[in-house]
Amino acid sequence: MAMTTSTEPSAEEGPKASNMRSLSRALEVFAELQRAERPQRLSDLAKACGMSLPTTLRILRVLQDFGMVSQTDKSYRIGPAVLPAARSFLENDPLVVSARPVLQQVASQTGLTASLYTRLGFERILVARVDGEAPLRYDLPLGKRLPLTLGAAGKILLASASDDELQQVVAAAIAGGQEGAAFTVESLRSRLPEPSADYAYSADERATGVVSVAVAVPNRLGRPSESISLTSPVEAASEATLKAGVPELRRAAGRLSELLEGSVY
Amino acid sequence: MAMTTSTEPSAEEGPKASNMRSLSRALEVFAELQRAERPQRLSDLAKACGMSLPTTLRILRVLQDFGMVSQTDKSYRIGPAVLPAARSFLENDPLVVSARPVLQQVASQTGLTASLYTRLGFERILVARVDGEAPLRYDLPLGKRLPLTLGAAGKILLASASDDELQQVVAAAIAGGQEGAAFTVESLRSRLPEPSADYAYSADERATGVVSVAVAVPNRLGRPSESISLTSPVEAASEATLKAGVPELRRAAGRLSELLEGSVY
DNA sequence: AATATAGTTTCATTCTGTGAAATAGAACAA
């Protein structure tokens, strides 16, 4: 079946260009500003986002009015308004709020570091963390973007993915220049847990000297987009120790899931 | 040269409705979602923002595609994409980055808590903080929105404001339902430092049991939009102790200012 | 089941977002 008529061109980058062109483009500019990690000039942004200078300028001006972007001289950067937004998310998001005590309990039960990740596009983001007894040496602050293809908490989110989805993941990994990531669907699939497995294990995968197990947080429909993990420096926990935490993790994930579904808005 | 370019009715709320209506409206929805502090239904958002249901829905869908908004059932909330954005801001913003060591030095010199605020609209936002010896009892996390009208770090930003600007500040304070804030330009002005003064002092003003001094970070043109402060619990520092820190603060502000102007992008 | 309320899709109209081109402003060289 030749599929020349896919509704999605999909050859594009980032989130699909949904409706509302101007808004989508504005969010592209915003995303590009984050990617750049340094102040950008107008022409850089316009080129990077593939839009005209006037359009880019107009977008930047509006974003600036709302504090989402700051300008000094001719360079633009992410603005301070993102901070209250992030605070709002961390303090009010039902998942994050209910996750905190749950992670706390898992961490104290196991003595390991417990984390909550959420999927965003073809990456995952650290959204909550409670440290265990053996602190992780590397710092991994909230909001960090991590690959789906490496690390237990990423792979478990892909365990039940279709080949189509994996294909997209691989494409994104290549586009994003991820190192060490799988570059074919087959090699990626081979490293994922069995679709039947409900947890993933990884050692020295995303970061050397770090081992972890993770389970997905089920949600009513569709693929899971959240996972929770237990992590430890290799020397502080054996594979067996970690895996002993899985039942606890499972319970935690179940509790989170219920809290989400049950909560009445 | 005074330029009377104000073709703005300005009778509107929030950041002025600049060009690009659809984008401005989207940012209004996003702001409303933060204000609400809890998941909102479509119709609530539409009403709060004064726009039609279809329009609101379309905006939410795009924001959701980019992770700026999440949806569960029929309720919308701020999405996880704000976390990487905030991280990007904290790690890459030249002001924040260069402020950290400067605040560090002031804090260790004086033993007091040093903070950097930035103005956003008619509020200020805590953007960086280094704790002193006497920890503040109340927690004041990054990204917290605080009034301009209360507290040293707020008032110093208004010290050189025109009556017109103060009028807007007062209007915003009333609209935002700030308690304890000045409700007339006169009463506000009377509590502000003299325009000639370069620092502000406050005690028990924004928060009881807290005293602080602040200076503005000058920038090339226009009113300052950043300030740095020294704060302490009342019992840990006398007014004299705090004010003794002002010269140090001044120096810090000067250094920050230079760093900003000087940095070559 | 009947009714009311909230969410979603459709579609014609309008006005907004758009980029080409012109203009203004910087940065740099000679």
Next chain:
DNA sequence: TTGTTCTATTTCACAGAATGAAACTATATT
């Protein structure tokens, strides 16, 4: 200085995107 090149900004006419009324569907509520 003057000329040259690059970047940013404004103008403007047009295309098409954004819009809301209305129809429709889904979900609560009685």
